[in-house]
Amino acid sequence: MRESESEDIRIGVFVCHCGLNIAGVVDVEEVTEYAKSLPNVVFATHNRYTCSDPGQEEIRKAIKEHKLNRVVIAACSPRMHEFTFRRTVSEAGLNPYLLEMANIREHCSWCHPSRPKEATEKAKDLVKMAVAKARLLRPLEPIEVPVTNKALVLGGGIAGISAALDLAEMGFKVYLVEKKESIGGHMAQLDKTFPTLDCSICIEGPKMVDAARHPNIEIIAYADLLSVEGYIGNFKVRIRKNPRYVIEENCTGCGECRDVCPIEYPNEWDMNLGVRKAISVPFDQAVPLVYTINRDYCIECYKCVEACGERQAIDFSQQPEEIELEVGAIIVATGYDIYLPEEENIYGYGKYSNVITSLEFERLILAAGPTGGHVIRASDGERPRVVAFIQCVGSRDINKYPYCSGFCCMYTLKHAIQLKEHYGDDIEVYIFYMDIRSNFKGYEEFYARAREMGVNFIRGRVSKITETPEKNLIIHAEDTLLGEPIELEAEMVVLATAAIPAKGADEVARLLNITRGSDGFFMESHPKLKPIDTPVDGIFLAGACQGPKDIPYSVSQGSGAAARAATILSKPSVKIEPIIAVVDPEKCRNVRVKCGICASKCPYGAIVVEKGKPAEVRAAMCHGCGTCVAECPADAITQMHFTDAQIFAQIRAALEENPERKILGFCCNWCSYAGADLAGTSRYEYPPNLRIIRVMCSGRVDRDFVLEAFRRGAGMVLIGACHLPYDCHYIDGNWKMTERMKALAKMLQKLGLTPERFRVEYISAAEGVKFANVIREMAEKLEEIGEERIKAENAKLKPILDRMLSRKGM
Amino acid sequence: MVYSMSQKEEFEVVNRVDPAFKRAVSGMHGAEKISLCFQCGTCTAGCPISRFNDFYNPRRIARMIQLGLKDRLLSNDALWLCTTCYTCIDNCPQGVEMAYIIRALRNITVEERKVMPTIYKQMLSNILKTGYVYVISELRIKRRIQHGLPPLPKSDSKQIAKLFDATHISDILERAETFDRVD
């Protein structure tokens, strides 16, 4: 702290209008004038678009002209443009870490549009807090780490295959890991593709083979992801290969074993409509073409062993095998599942035999499928003369899946057209729909073709289906265009059920530390500008794991992810943020007594503690959560760019005026701060008395921060973290914070603090609504408690807190 | 066909879209989600009444509210046909609570047009008098005792009257016109 005071601090403040996004609510001129009055601010101005070229140029010019050595930009969320502006200041010769942002858009103008006065006051506070921190900023140098130029692609559907092939073509080694026995994904289950009606496996098959043959691709199928450690450029991944009881290298794929196997079981690839042998491949074009024994069904007659003969490929003693891979980038392409409305019997599915899902229909109409391509009814094996398709089953339904599954309209059109092509006037096809979504190339024309062929479209959502004694189905709906309820008797009903996050997506998210949106799909780093990135550097998304996608979209995204990964893999090293922990050897207790608390709390094992020596942080292993900093009993650890002094300065700035009317929030960068951003982006309005201090992880929030806030008279304190148990981006920083704050809350309550004045909330990046609600609730409560009582409580607390914080030299 | 001006003027005016009514309805308890309705018709398809009555179509009623066709809505007695079976509420994929919205329309009709079905006027008057929908006769009370059932308590009609006054319905109730049947 002292060192920085000794130099001549010259701060420039740049307030952005963001068009009318900020200036429409916040009085930017007033904020600029105010900034000029703050200590060490030697220059302040406002600009229509600070991020635009002229805007950036203005900053660079001002740095030179006014000899600025600190820059504060009051604009959008730092999660949006901090990176941009760091580059701007470094272009003007300033160290990029001498920049601080005040978030006056997402956290201010966007969420307080109807209270411009208070929003302006808030914006001033936010600028004051940023200036207070900027005064104490220190130049930092990024840390360079080497890159392993290999990639891992998780999931062998069409998106994963495309990504793997592209990377392999660029010359990178790729591990393509697939959970199932064969790569291919859902596309391998489909009959034809829309709108061209070309055979799905005929176009995907060659790609699968290419992947298998490519010297740079290693397919690891029938395998599970166990763990992922490390960071961009340097991931360590553990995989478990499950035993097929067939030795991959020896199996020639001849299938002689299958021919002699006496046991059959339902084939999942056929949606359990067909059967396969206990030793078999799921479908003929499987890649790798290696047989697998299902030991749940196998009766161990060993006929297969005999049939295999001297190839000796069958090995009943095979065990699961764990392997470790080192890669520099990871592409997640784990796909989606289809919703099966079985347990709820929606529209009679699971109860009436002639009600099936579209994916089941796909297997029925497929020439290589279990019925040889004949569409027949399960109840009597007859070909239906009237088939009804029902759209949006589970989709666009707030009680199930509120989103549109995107591709079901199109595949239903395809099914309808296929039926008309097969059976002509000998079949009547009805589609019950709410809207037909046929955007993208060639899709609307496809819809027209279905109408031309005589497919009947009924605009209405079905309320229920009943069954007749002949096992026909009576569909009840309203024809909303006619405006009257109607009934239709169909001989088969096909449900276009929702595309939902793949089973196990939660586990994948946990292992990789990536986020899922409220819909359960993986969340991209930015919806517009970083649609392929995850918040974790070096991990990318491709295909339907990020949200329902059709084939061309999945393929493009696979290629996109490959290109994004290549930006890392193509370099010998990458720079990582130097916001790591540093131990002050003078202060570390471990020199005198046995301590090592920091090492025990570090989620990454990045701290080494040897007897009699000060603890030491391994820079490349430190992820910069700051948990150790908050835990160290001797305050011997500092987190670069998030030092105690900097955060204390922010606290004081925030609470200088009317502290009892304010809520001070400490929000972790990945979840709750992002949640607050989303509340702003979604324009959820909440009361303007919140002031947020950003930390990377809630684990960084020191007890002393909370004590200082109350000592300064805060009305309320909020700590926002990622959800327990697994959402923390630093493994378990949120748990460490939780333990710490539970004890603190008890203590504060004993000292007479109304319990509601100190709150810990777990809010994800997808929970903008929740964020707004929490603040609304807190503000209401604050009002209910009343200023009088808060002041009285604080007065009582102050001497005690003074004593507790005195060791901090404050 | 050629029409003369005078003929034309007798035609009904085209529906005039008016957002005020939608706002008014969505401000009422239970009717908040009206603008979420995307006209799928599941409510109508499951409604036991809509097949008996041309006007009574919850989806179309939702639409008419969204467009603000207030007069057409409030002048139609068919609004009183909802049985409050709540099928529409459970079927709606958007969480729109049509049965409550119909209730809101009935409330508005009563308040603004001062009409209600005779049966409701009777029931409300009884409640105001005794606290119960029926005036329970001595004979019934005697029969209870014969059956060995405990005697019925008396309600507190003073309190009930105060509640009636609190929402100002008592004034409307006295003056309200009534009708007996909805066909």
Add this chain to the structure above:
Amino acid sequence: MAEYLIFLGCVIPYRLQSYEISARRILEAFDVKLVEMPSFNCCGYPVDPIDHELASLLAARNLCLAEDLEMDILTLCNGCFSMLNKTNRMLKEDRGYREKINKALGKIGMEFKGSIEVKHLVHVLIEDIGLEEIKKAIKRPLKNIQVAQHSGCHLIRPAKYASRGGNGGMEMLKELIRATGAECLEYEDEDECCGNPIIGVNEEIPLQLAREKLKHVRAVGAQALITVCPFCHIMYDLNQSRIERKFGLKLEIPVLHYPQLLGLAMGLQPDELALNELRVRPDELLKRIIG
């Protein structure tokens, strides 16, 4: 055993004592203590279409009476259950609405606090007594008896306020019927409305709805229809002869309150259960059960 404030509502004491008599018999047999609710008023349901706020106030007044006595409410009527339960839950969850209602309640010196629960007879039978206890109490298992159930809208909808929504809601009464040893037949449109609430403005539609229901019940060969609500019961029992006359049909389906069916299975006598008050005579059924 459990203890409840019994909320009789208006229709039961006035028109359907048979339901009250049989329900009290059963609850007594299972040691459920009933306390008579003092000075209660109409649940509020009939007022809702005219003035929603007043309806909420009437419901809330009943809830406040129960809060004063610190007892949960038991209702026999679906309509009362729905109105009281829904209002209770809404007032607990919706702070704005609670404040509005409490302001008006202040005029009669009451305040809604949200400290009690509302249950229907069916919930008490399933949750407090339990199917196992009920099965143990069966002395005359209703073997070879096949009935159908009509749970009624206000017990099972809206799902948000029902303890078990949708089909799960009907499952409660089905389980209770099966516990007596009788078979519970499924039939078309089981969850369709009885239509009673609008009979005051239009007779045609409810009678048609009831006719369809009774036809579907008859089609599967049920020997009786079981209800747990006075409104539904009136529609199917009291109005059955009218439906027969109007549409020229023979239906002859006895309609029993569930506690009557359970009582028979527990070995109680028909007159203890007020079976003689039913309009459609259940003689055939009684013969099968008692012989």
